Amino acid sequence: MPTNIEWTEETWNIFTGCTKVSLACVNCYAERFAKRLQKNPKLKGKYRNGFRFTFHPKELEKPYRWKRPRMIFVNSMSDTFHEEAPEEAIRQIWEVMKENPHHTFQVLTKRPHKAVELLLKGVIYPLPNVWIGVTVEHRKYIRRVLYLQHFNLAGFPVRFVSAEPLLSPLHDVLEPLFGVVNWVIAGGETGKGARKTKREWVIALRDVCRKHNVPFFFKQWGGEKSKGGRLLEGKEWNGMPFNLS
Numbered sequence: 001m002p003t004n005i006e007w008t009e010e011t012w013n014i015f016t017g018c019t020k021v022s023l024a025c026v027n028c029y030a031e032r033f034a035k036r037l038q039k040n041p042k043l044k045g046k047y048r049n050g051f052r053f054t055f056h057p058k059e060l061e062k063p064y065r066w067k068r069p070r071m072i073f074v075n076s077m078s079d080t081f082h083e084e085a086p087e088e089a090i091r092q093i094w095e096v097m098k099e100n101p102h103h104t105f106q107v108l109t110k111r112p113h114k115a116v117e118l119l120l121k122g123v124i125y126p127l128p129n130v131w132i133g134v135t136v137e138h139r140k141y142i143r144r145v146l147y148l149q150h151f152n153l154a155g156f157p158v159r160f161v162s163a164e165p166l167l168s169p170l171h172d173v174l175e176p177l178f179g180v181v182n183w184v185i186a187g188g189e190t191g192k193g194a195r196k197t198k199r200e201w202v203i204a205l206r207d208v209c210r211k212h213n214v215p216f217f218f219k220q221w222g223g224e225k226s227k228g229g230r231l232l233e234g235k236e237w238n239g240m241p242f243n244l245s
């Protein structure tokens with residue numbers, strides 16, 4: 001499905017539904033969407049289970065049909081490494097990504113411990129077209145980045161941090177981990193009850209990325225009505241790994 005998420009082009013949801021594990025999950029957009037889509041008859045029941053974890057095997061075929069190369073966010077409506085995600089399904093996802101080298105796949109998780117387990121078992125493995133990232137919305141979750149070290153050593157080309165919604169300063173705890181992390185996304189929260197992202201947190205994060213030559217992507221300021229825009233000090237920050245932007 002084409003998407004409004006600024007740092008990708010397409011979403012591919014083999015899994016839908018999730019359970020909350022972290023501060024970022026409080027106002028989970030996937031939950032809001034799933035509950036809305038549950039009522040949409042055109043989606044032929046894809047969201048029939050609302051936000052309960054569900055595997056959609058037919059979705060595995062989709063990337064083969066997309067002829068134009070594109071950037072694809074894998075399981076934007078779930079978490080690829082959710083506790084209920086069958087190992088065999090994850091193995092199949094990796095197979096599909098391997099067989100579609102013309103696309104770039106972005107896998108973002110809040111459960112990197114399970115990702116590492118599967119890496120060590122050989123269920124998942126590095127591919128030139130697969131990027132792996134962890135959400136670190138608050139400094140108390142910085143340990144998630146430590147798991148990315150395994151992916152760095154294994155040879156995953158891009159190991160990224162999504163600091164969205166950014167809920168605390170992050171620059172000082174992330175700085176020692178550059179090298180393992182080679183792309184940073186940050187943004188504010190959107191929608192009802194959106195929590196505030198402070199300007200100084202974003203600026204400090206951007207500055208530390210620039211200092212270490214790590215591409216920095218600023219998604220948006222967010223806010224209840226999403227009117228904050230995308231400008232930081234008068235310009236957009238669309239840094240992508242490998243100078244893609």
Ligand code: SF4
Pocket residue numbers: 017018019020021022024025028029030031076077078079110
């Ligand atoms: S991990 Fe992601 S999809 Fe799952 S509840 Fe949290 S924010 Fe939502």
